[in-house]
Amino acid sequence: AIQMTQSPSSLSASVGDSVTITCRASQYIRHDLGWYQQKPGKAPKLLISAASSLESGVPSRFSGSGSGTDFTLTISSLQPEDFATYYCLHDYNYPYSFGQGTRLEI
């Protein structure tokens, strides 16, 4: 099974900062990766699919890049509502798997 290693596990930042979260796959997954945002007590929300395609309604300050094994999620000009936990998820083959998550804190 493919393992997804996400880093960092937590990150402190301020409103207006730019941050980058990394996800590394244990083997080649093409561009078959998405990024989710989860707030406490809520279901995850899909932000980016196919490594770099922004979902409808998601602010343009979110961007994704990468292919193969290394992927990044960048959030530019952080807003108060962006403080949450972020997860990558690969959908290259079964079983799919999530990264361990990155908690973005003020």
Add this chain to the structure above:
Amino acid sequence: EVQLVESGGGLVHPGRSLRLSCTTSGFTFGDYAMTWVRQAPGKGLEWVGFIRSRTYSGATDYAASVKGRFTISRDDSKSVAYLQMSSLQTEDTGVYYCARGLALPRHWGQGTLVTVSS
């Protein structure tokens, strides 16, 4: 509006079984695969498994941690997906979410809490 509502969670003793339901509305249920994801208290998301639509023979697949103990099924006439959990262990405690679709689901339920404890 697409809606998914999980139910059936609760407190269960180790070794026992429990069935969760995911009742859906707002879309043609039979056209979609359904996925289950869980989250232990204070921990990250774990992909549990999925069931494909009847068009794709309703095929299922599971995470290694639940294979052989959990079974996903569906009733297209009721627009409901099920997660049958058996031989439950304390490590199965968490919030269980159902989601519409197979790859990178966009629509999720609010989750139902399963607590496995003696």
